[in-house]
Amino acid sequence: MWTSTTMDAGSAVMVSLMGIAVVFLSLIALAIAIMIVSKIINSTQKNKETAPAASATSAAPAAPAVSAASSANDETYAVLMAAVCEEAHASPETIQIKEIKEIK
Numbered sequence: 001m002w003t004s005t006t007m008d009a010g011s012a013v014m015v016s017l018m019g020i021a022v023v024f025l026s027l028i029a030l031a032i033a034i035m036i037v038s039k040i041i042n043s044t045q046k047n048k049e050t051a052p053a054a055s056a057t058s059a060a061p062a063a064p065a066v067s068a069a070s071s072a073n074d075e076t077y078a079v080l081m082a083a084v085c086e087e088a089h090a091s092p093e094t095i096q097i098k099e100i101k102e103i104k
Helices: 009-059 071-088
Strands: none
Touching: none
């Protein structure tokens, strides 16, 4: 097969299928490796975040410093607090919003 200058159709199809199979198996192996590494990194980050968060909440509980004059301010504060906590991966007790200003 490899000594001739041309390939018949059956050999060409087999070589093509083998090439495609190698590519897809490599992609599957890479995806599995990425999932495993991300789970390991996420578990180590969660362990790092829980230790300082526990000591910070026991040391000084943070109270919200925003004055709530109306229910609109309460809703704004709640939405902002939820967004900040989600992005920082922290509990609401560890974050204190001091001022809310609208940027125009």
